[in-house]
Amino acid sequence: MRTELQKIEGEFTQRAATESDNDAKLHALARARFAEGGFGPQWNYHSMVFLKRQVISRILYQDMLYRQILDVPGVICEFGVHWGATMSLLVNLRGMYEPFNHSRRIVGFDTFSGFVDVDAKDGGFSNAGDYSTSQGYEAQLAELLSLHESFSPIPQIQKYELVKGDVSATLPDWLEKNPQAVVSMAIFDMDVFKPTRDALELVLPRLTRGSLLVFDELNCPHFPGETRALDEIVGLGNLRLRRFPHQPYCAWAVWGE
Numbered sequence: 177m178r179t180e181l182q183k184i185e186g187e188f189t190q191r192a193a194t195e196s197d198n199d200a201k202l203h204a205l206a207r208a209r210f211a212e213g214g215f216g217p218q219w220n221y222h223s224m225v226f227l228k229r230q231v232i233s234r235i236l237y238q239d240m241l242y243r244q245i246l247d248v249p250g251v252i253c254e255f256g257v258h259w260g261a262t263m264s265l266l267v268n269l270r271g272m273y274e275p276f277n278h279s280r281r282i283v284g285f286d287t288f289s290g291f292v293d294v295d296a297k298d299g300g301f302s303n304a305g306d307y308s309t310s311q312g313y314e315a316q317l318a319e320l321l322s323l324h325e326s327f328s329p330i331p332q333i334q335k336y337e338l339v340k341g342d343v344s345a346t347l348p349d350w351l352e353k354n355p356q357a358v359v360s361m362a363i364f365d366m367d368v369f370k371p372t373r374d375a376l377e378l379v380l381p382r383l384t385r386g387s388l389l390v391f392d393e394l395n396c397p398h399f400p401g402e403t404r405a406l407d408e409i410v411g412l413g414n415l416r417l418r419r420f421p422h423q424p425y426c427a428w429a430v431w432g433e
């Protein structure tokens with residue numbers, strides 16, 4: 177049976193009913209296991225039993241991207257952090273691939289209260305407040321990211337930063353305070369037009385040849401604004417966009433290629 181695009185708790189999904197049912201069963205099993213005490217001292221490792229193919233695909237995708245910037249200096253900027261899944265992953269990938277590169281700061285920009293501006297170019301699916309987190313979540317995320325850093329070398333140097341607020345307002349300020357910052361990878365995952373356009377325009381002068389531009393909703397019918405922002409600022413024909421087999425709407429390009 178076909179399932180229409182739907183929004184659940186402010187997040188879009190195109191899951192089939194069977195997938196939603198099975199996802200709910202997995203969630204119930206996870207809650208039950210943790211309510212019964214979890215898995216013992218290796219709980220984190222054993223928690224892998226709950227990871228779905230879709231999530232494992234995401235890990236493989238981020239791994240593929242990260243390996244491409246190993247010889248490119250600079251920070252990673254993620255525009256659109258949400259609950260911090262990608263940021264946590266990036267912190268851990270840094271710990272694996274370049275444990276001593278404490279110049280690879282990972283900077284996440286988010287309102288933590290969801291979408292701010294929804295433009296006519298966003299196609300009518302999105303609303304202000306979609307993809308919000310719970311009140312004060314950024315403090316919990318900071319604690320989580322510090323813990324992740326603690327499992328890798330040089331934990332005494334904090335190598336992540338969370339910048340709260342509308343990126344159209346916070347990024348100019350951040351760039352001014354960080355005139356040295358080269359951006360080795362810019363991840364655009366705010367889904368909607370205006371902040372994507374503003375962030376892209378502001379970040380371009382900080383890229384070097386070899387930096388990665390990464391888009392999470394390219395060619396995506398329910399989030400047309402991200403593609404339109406790229407087209408407006410760079411021009412679709414001016415990049416060699418690539419895709420990864422497991423991620424339908426993700427695309428990336430090497431700047432200067």
Ligand SMILES: C[S@@+](CC[C@H](N)C(=O)[O-])C[C@H]1O[C@@H](n2cnc3c(N)ncnc32)[C@H](O)[C@@H]1O
Pocket residue numbers: 254255256257258259260261262263285286287288289290291292293306307308341342343344365366367368371
């Ligand atoms: C799809 S989520 C990001 C998911 C995240 N990258 C991940 O991999 O889990 C989109 C995020 O963009 C953020 N966002 C949207 N518009 C924004 C704006 N104007 N300024 C800052 N963040 C914004 C939302 O708050 C939301 O958390």
